[in-house]
Amino acid sequence: MNLSSLDSKPLTQCQICGCSHLDSILFLGYVPPVNEMLTVGGVPNVEMRFPLELMRCKQCTLVQIGYEVDPRILFPHSYPYLSGTTKILRENFKNLAQESNALFHLSQSDLIIDIGANDGTLLAPFRDLGAKVLGIEPSQAADVARTKGIEMVKDYFSQKTAQQVRAHYGSAKIITAANVFAHIKNVHEIIEGILHLLSSDGVFISESHYLLDLVQTLQYDTIYHEHLRYYALGSLMKLFEQHGLEIFRVKRIATHGGSIRVYAARKGQFPIHTSVTQSLKEEDEAGLTDGACFRTFRQRVIQSKLDLISLITDIKAQGRRIYGIGAPSRASTLINYVGLDDGLIDAVMEVAGSHKLNKYIPGTRVPVLDEQKLYQDQPEYVLFYSWHIAEELAANLRKKGYLGECIVPLPSPRIFSTEPVYV
Ligand SMILES: [Zn+2]
CATH class of the missing domain: 3.40.50.720 (NAD(P)-binding Rossmann-like Domain)
Structure with a gap:
C-alpha cells in the first residue's frame, strides 16, 4: 500500500462549525489500525500507527478525534460486524420500533429507511409492525439483511444515493441512523441527503454513543480512529440547527455502554419534549457544556490504566x-x-x-x-x-x-x- 497516496491527516478544524480553536483533552498514543492483522508465526515487519487524540472545539463544544485515517487503511477488507449477533442491540431496536410506532402512529404506507442498515436488525421490528422498510448499507452485511427478506440498497449513503432512492421509493416518514452518524465523514453532506429523503413531516432518529456516558464511566476505549465525533446533545443541536433541523425528543439508552437516541424534524413540526431541556440541564451540571469535566477526565483515565x-x-x-x-x-x-x-x-x-x-x-x-x-x-x-x-x-x-x-x-x-x- 502506497502511504503517500492515501488521505490521512490531522483534523485541525471542527467538523461542525469549522472553528480551528481545538483544545486537547487526552492523547492516547500512536495506535495501529485494527484491520491490519499479521498471521500467527509471521515475521514482524513495519507496522502503521496513527496518533489518537481527543479534541474539543472551543466554539461549538464538539468533541472529535484529532487525526483522520484514510478509510482505505481502516477498512481494507469488507468484514461486516453483524448487529444481530448482540442481544442488547436486538432488544434496543425492537424498543425503537415500538416507541416510534407509539409516537408517530405508523401506517402500512409509511416508508422507514435505515442508513448503515447492517444486517437489517434495526429494520426487522419495523417491518414486523407492518411498515415498508428499506436499508442502505455498503458492506456484505446487506446480503445478510436480504436473506431476512429486507429490501436493501447496497451502497454508501450520499446525496447522490439519497436522490436515487427518493426517485425510486419516494420520501421517508422515518429515517434512522444507529451508531453510524458519528462515524461518517462529511457530516453536513449526509444531513443534506437525509433532508432530501425525509418527507415534510418526517422524523430523523439517530443513535450515537453518548459523550456524557463516555466521560462519566471512563469509556476511553470507545475513542478510536473510525469514531470521528463524540456527540453531546448540545453539540448535536448546533449541528442540526445549521440545516434547519430541530431536536424535539431525547432518550438515553444502554447500547454500546451508553448512547443517546435523538429525534429530530424540520423546525416547528413537533413540540419540544421536556427530555430535551432536561438532558441539556444534565450536560450543564456535568460540566460538559463549559468543558469543566475534561479537566479531571484525563487524570481519571491515567489512574484507571495504572x-x-x-x-x-x-x-x-x-x-x-x-x-x-x-x-x-x-x-x-x-x-x-x-x-x-x-x-x-x-x-x-x-x-x-x-x-x-x-x-x-x-x-x-x-x-x-x-x-x-x-x-x-x-x-x-x-x-x-x-x-x-x-x-x-x-x-x-x-x-x-x-x-x-x-x-x-x-x-x-x-x-x-x-x-x-x-x-
Ligand atoms: Zn465547533
Whole structure:
C-alpha cells in the first residue's frame, strides 16, 4: 500500500462549525489500525500507527478525534460486524420500533429507511409492525439483511444515493441512523441527503454513543480512529440547527455502554419534549457544556490504566493465565494504551469462523485463537474487551463451561464473578 497516496491527516478544524480553536483533552498514543492483522508465526515487519487524540472545539463544544485515517487503511477488507449477533442491540431496536410506532402512529404506507442498515436488525421490528422498510448499507452485511427478506440498497449513503432512492421509493416518514452518524465523514453532506429523503413531516432518529456516558464511566476505549465525533446533545443541536433541523425528543439508552437516541424534524413540526431541556440541564451540571469535566477526565483515565496494570501484574506474579475475550475494534485502544502485550495476556478468544483467528492483535504478539481453547485450557482469568456487555458474555461463557474468573477492565478494573467458580 502506497502511504503517500492515501488521505490521512490531522483534523485541525471542527467538523461542525469549522472553528480551528481545538483544545486537547487526552492523547492516547500512536495506535495501529485494527484491520491490519499479521498471521500467527509471521515475521514482524513495519507496522502503521496513527496518533489518537481527543479534541474539543472551543466554539461549538464538539468533541472529535484529532487525526483522520484514510478509510482505505481502516477498512481494507469488507468484514461486516453483524448487529444481530448482540442481544442488547436486538432488544434496543425492537424498543425503537415500538416507541416510534407509539409516537408517530405508523401506517402500512409509511416508508422507514435505515442508513448503515447492517444486517437489517434495526429494520426487522419495523417491518414486523407492518411498515415498508428499506436499508442502505455498503458492506456484505446487506446480503445478510436480504436473506431476512429486507429490501436493501447496497451502497454508501450520499446525496447522490439519497436522490436515487427518493426517485425510486419516494420520501421517508422515518429515517434512522444507529451508531453510524458519528462515524461518517462529511457530516453536513449526509444531513443534506437525509433532508432530501425525509418527507415534510418526517422524523430523523439517530443513535450515537453518548459523550456524557463516555466521560462519566471512563469509556476511553470507545475513542478510536473510525469514531470521528463524540456527540453531546448540545453539540448535536448546533449541528442540526445549521440545516434547519430541530431536536424535539431525547432518550438515553444502554447500547454500546451508553448512547443517546435523538429525534429530530424540520423546525416547528413537533413540540419540544421536556427530555430535551432536561438532558441539556444534565450536560450543564456535568460540566460538559463549559468543558469543566475534561479537566479531571484525563487524570481519571491515567489512574484507571495504572489500576488495570496493577491488577494484571498481581495476577501474573502468581503465575496465573489471562485470556482476552473477543477482539472488537474498540479493544485496540485499550490494548495499546495500557500495553496489554503477550507478557500480560496469553491469548485472545474468538468464535469459530472469525476472520481474526490465527492472527496477532495489532501492535502486539498476542494470538487470536478459537474459543474452544478456553474450555480446554480453563485459564484462571479472562479479560472482557467488550466490558460494556460483561454480564451477557459471562453468562454465555459459564453456560459453555468456563470455570475461572472474569476481569472487567473499565471504568475501575475489577474481578467479576457471577457464580461460584471451580466447583
Ligand atoms: Zn465547533
